Amino acid sequence: AQTVTQSQPEMSVQEAETVTLSCTYDTSESDYYLFWYKQPPSRQMILVIRQEAYKQQNATENRFSVNFQKAAKSFSLKISDSQLGDAAMYFCAYRRGARSEKLVFGKGTKLTVNP
């Protein structure tokens, strides 16, 4: 079974600084998708960024970017120029293949942004 591990239960960053959240996963599949979701105190789950395993180029969405290391099965999220609104739980998620819709989530990392 696929597993997703987020080894940092909590992280903190100063406003305007950069922070990296770690995620590793275990799979024997070659075709899969990876996601980062944000859950602010409102509880709403919001998709931040996604990465297709067949793409070598790291995904980027404005201040959010990933470092996808397929051989190492690592998928970290970098947040640049951190803002107070970035404070939230961040979840890494895995989806097997192009035709599966099942997401497997990590336990999450709580990010605090200090003014």
Add this chain to the structure above:
Amino acid sequence: DAGVIQSPRHEVTEMGQEVTLRCKPISGHNSLFWYRQTMMRGLELLIYFNNNVPIDDSGMPEDRFSAKMPNASFSTLKIQPSEPRDSAVYFCASSLARKASGGFYNEQFFGPGTRLTVL
């Protein structure tokens, strides 16, 4: 456009009672997902439907849990009888599975969740 709608937002009940959680997916979406979130176990997929048909219910904890999707715009998750260990936040999500390069791509849009407390 309205997002995924869940009701109730909060539910407090006593052990042994029946609980029904409701979800209205985004109009036009063809897949619907039920998740449970707890501190101990994190976010787990319970069941998901595609075109109103259950596809994977391997995450449903036991026979006390059941889910239905009678039509494309409505789904329920029922717990009968409820137990204190069922206390959690239950999320519903929906997606439109569409074909993209490399296969099917679908983003799941989550509802606000229902916080269930079983006393």
